[in-house]
Amino acid sequence: MRNVKQLSLFSGLEDTSPAKHVLVAKVVFESGPEGVFDYRVPKTFVGRIAPGQRIRVPLGKSNRFVVAYCLEICEQADNPQLKDIAAIIDEAPLVTSALLRLAQWMAEYYLCPLGTVLETVIPACVRNQAGTRLVPHYRLAPCSDGFPSLTEKQARVVAALLEAPGQRLSRDALTRTAGCTTAVLDNLVKRGILVKEMARIRHSQPDATTLPRQERLILNNQQQEALEIIQEAVSTGEYRGILIYGVTGSGKTEVYIQAIEYVVKKGKQAIVLVPEISLTPQTVERFRSRFDYVAVLHSHLTDAERAAQWDWIASGQVQVVVGARSAIFAPAPHLGLIVMDEEHETSFKQEAAPRYHARDVALRRAQIEQIPLVLGSATPSLESWYRTQQGELTLIRLPERIGGRTLPAVKPIDLRQPKHSRASRGVITRQLHAAIHEALENGGQVILLLNRRGFATHVQCSACGYVLMCPDCEIALTHHRSFSKVLCHYCGHEAPSPKACPECQSAAIRFSGVGTERLEAEVKARFPEATCLRMDADSMRSREAYERAFRLFREGKIQILLGTQMIAKGLDFPNVTLVGVVNADTALHFPDFRAAERTFQMVTQVAGRTGRGPHGGLVLVQTFSPEHFAIQSAVRHDFEGFAAQELPIRMAFGYPPISRLVRLIISAEKELEAAGWAERVARSFSKSLSQTGRPDAARVVGPAPAPLMKLRGKYRYHIQILGKDESLIRMLVRCGLQCLEEARQVSWVVDVDPVDML
16 A cells, blocks of 8 residues: 655655545455455445445456455545446345355354355355346436426326336336336437436246145143243344254244244244255245245245245345255345254255355354344254353253153164064064054054165175275265166266176176165065155155155155155154164264264154154164164153263264364375375474464364265365364464465365264
8 A cells, every 4th residue: 555645756845635535345256366355436336336235346467357245335545556346236235234244254264265155145046136137217317497398198207207116117117107108208218307227127026825824823831931932032132042952743843933923023034944955845834824925945946936035035025034054144134033943954064165054154143133043953963952051052941742742662673683684585674564564554654764875885796796886986886776877976976787797797796785765666565555655865856846745645645755864854744653764873883973963863853753643653773783872862762861971972082062173175186195285284283283382272183084085086185173262273274274375286175163074
């Protein structure tokens, strides 16, 4: 910056003329150089630019035009080096000031460029103005001497604009209202009476479907106490974090709905987050039967539909926003409450930059907006549970099911016993087979959970032992019989299923392991008279597939519903009398410190899908580890007992939630390059930590090969940094990343609070 007071080259006297002040926009780029940059606001743009809008600015010596986000408008001394803003892209800000502050926090916390964060906060369909078109609009020009010599039609045009909202109308609306042709408008423009402007209008309107009104349910004493705590928090107008720990079927959703009714009566809006797209249809139905204006945000909407919902929410007309992870960024201008159902679910974590967790973002947004945040789960995450112990969240317990119904009996089946081996002729044991038969005979419905897709989880030659691997990931390929292909579920690689061994050409090829596709075939063979439906990522590809599947199951047209974890949570079907967990060990022995927690949550959640009706329910859990405390706790529906055993283990090793964790993954096409750079960065971490004078304040683990060492053609090494001081950990990571600025052949990922350790 040049000093305003400069010496005159001609007089030798100090220039004492007052500095000229101009309006300056502080911006960040959509992509490109990081940091905040200043640009001068030309006089023609004064009053038209606001924080949250996108603008086009010149960058670099070539002055190429790039897109930037305006963060702030301020007045400061003019600087001849400042460049002028070239154009305004958006007519109005795309985000509220609260969302802009949230994005700035996310950039700092998740160590991600602010431009990248804003690209996530504002959906691409909104930035691209999907579902809109440019249409001529007209407004009255300032006329000091009134509107002289108007014909009758011209007078009707002027009168229509004077009565219009904002004194502006589209061409079609104006000609229709005034009963004239466009020639009349063109004549008024030539005379300087009208101003013609191009503006966008939406050609598709949001779906504001309402369902037949459902009666307000009567709460039991525990639900009523929970509701009163939330209402009190809403009334204070301050942030408050609340965790509802309620067993499956305890009526958490009805508490949410009545709390939101209280919020809506106060003229406020609510955001309700659900973890899976599969839960959205049922949740939306519940809310649309109680509220008039419910918006929906999830990935299965078209771009035009999503953009229409976004604009509708921003207008302030929407009462409730229901959606998956990204709905936390809904631009609600009168937000009064955030509810996050099934808060323990890992799908709330985004695995692409910025790698945010919706729970932490929701907590921060609630703090910024000074509103309550309600988290709910029958199996809370240990992060949220630990926060209740630290006094950061208020704990509400709902320990009983509504209507006095008991929790279903859960019985483990030990797969190690000889009677459950090959004599069972498949993956369904004799005990589970008999229970399915009995449930169907009594008119009940059955849910079978197997958290593995495909027909066979690996393909192996019994002659030479060769296993068919993904060439890019070095992971066993999964056989999908319906496609006659083998697929990699990580990178998408596919190939025809082999009829002979690619290595020795033997025909002794074996398709081993069990996925949902093979389970479906076995169920249909064992129970040919029963109607069966499979729900997994392969069978639920279309937007309508989820709605159709749940509708058929609810109507009783499907007797056996089987699938992956998408059927394990949040669903309420009173006629389900049996749940079978085909293999409870699919995640129990993963190289992940959360393996036990996820197994407990999965078994407990799917168990909660039964026993919700008058006929009770039974849960059978097939496992090779029936004595494991995660399985035993799930059998007893004992979350607090599980947490009491798991938290000391986390504390002993310093893992979350006791401390914060940042994972750095370094990838390269050559293993030696990935390993070498990982070692160099780890040394940098250790050196920076020692220089702080607090060597015990954090712990550097690694580098080591990642559990999935080769993925998408690259070798991966990872380093973990653990500690309680968030700012210290972020400082260490930034110092370490400076080493990688010289790296040309490697790529890296910084994952703050990771949930996937593979």
